[in-house]
Amino acid sequence: MAGSSSASYIHMVQHMIEKCLIFHMSKEECVEALSKHANITPVITSTVWKELEKENKEFFKAYEERQSKQEQMSEEETNQMIQKIISDSSKDSDD
């Protein structure tokens, strides 16, 4: 029975990882979330993540690209840019 309980456990971890992926979380964030909310050992989470990555290389590649694109423009920069746009548009309306 150990075999099937391992399998279902791993499946559960995969399920949780997928939920985190939907939230666009990084691997580290995912590990932390699973550990905090579900008491999943970090090493298990990261192992399952790595294995998932091996099986779904294309997906994770795109996922990583997305993550890095986010990092290109840091959050602060993005925020400032948007603030600027807003102030610019209000300036325009003033005129």
Add this chain to the structure above:
Amino acid sequence: MSALSPARNSTRDDGESEFLATSCGFTINTEEDFPEFTDHGDLLDIIDFDDLFSVAGDVLPDLEMDPEVLAGELSDHMNTSSTITTTSTGSQGETNKKGISGKGEEVISKRDLNETLVAETVVNYDRKRKHSSSGSTKNNRISSNEGKRKVKKVDWTPELHRRFVEAVEQLGLEKAVPSRILELMGVHCLTRHNVASHLQKYRSHRKHLLAREAEAANWTRKRHIYGLDSTGANANGRNKNGWLAPAPTIGFPTPPPAAVASPPVNHHHFRPLHVWGHPTVDPSVMPHVWPKHLPPPSTAMATPPFWLSDTSYWPRIHNGTTTYLPTVATRFRAPPVAGIPQALPPHHMVHNYKPDHGFGGPRSPVDLHPSKESVDAAIGDVLTRPWLPLPLGLKPPTVDGVITELHRHGVSQVPPAASCA
């Protein structure tokens, strides 16, 4: 066969045909079909039992057919119409007390023996029902009447029932007439009678479930609304990717009425192919039946009686309303995550985040990450309802591969016995 009979016949016949014409809306050839009623022997000889039973005993069968069905069929089977006449004519009382009326009074069998058995089956009677007694009296017939009757008790197996349902939906529920259903089913061991009584049961069963389903649909809709309020929309107005929003609501505890997953819309816990005579599986048992790998809940519930895993029948019956309950969860999640590599294209992802910035929400601008509550809800969802389908459906890693890898990292037991983190 007294001398009087012909005369009586004629008057009676007139009266009866009048009665029939008014009550049932059709006329009958009285001459051949209504000989002396007092002589059941002759009557029985004339009545065509072939399509009712294979044995022409001296007993008139309990003919339970609802009026509308009867009307349809009598056009085909004029002979059987002879049994209708009895209510109006009291003289038949002792022999042929068939009560079939538009008001649907219950069928009274003509024999004391039958009456006893009818009484026994009172539990199956629904006097409020429009139709007469349930099909279980068919069993009574078999057992009650002397063993001469060789009618086989029909066991409505799932397969048989499925064909029945197919036939019914092909005809349309309103038009589903036992004789046509029988034709469509192409089953030889079924008599029209069997089909008729089964049809009755089926109709009333559906009505009952429709009511329940309507109530449940309202209930789940309400839950959906409340769910959205609490988790779907964050304080800063950020709604986690439109298609994810309902997901947290599904994390709610299972609603009472036989529902496994409570999708927000069109929630069916109908079990159209469930044969009501058979024992059922209590849906609350289902979580324990969760097999190793993620089948859709409908498969997990596929114990013998509850063999509906194919939703294709139900939508047809319902003229295209949505799918059956368990698989709704699957379908509900499937569309958003179909083709996930495309679903998460880089530009798409970034776009999701941008609108949140600069809106001055309670969260700090640098916090791109999902709220703790959402994550907690999502993870909790997995823990409480592991049978739900994977949101992304990524190709799972091999179990052995994972375990090997874990061993390398010093984890010997999965799941670990000791708590972690």
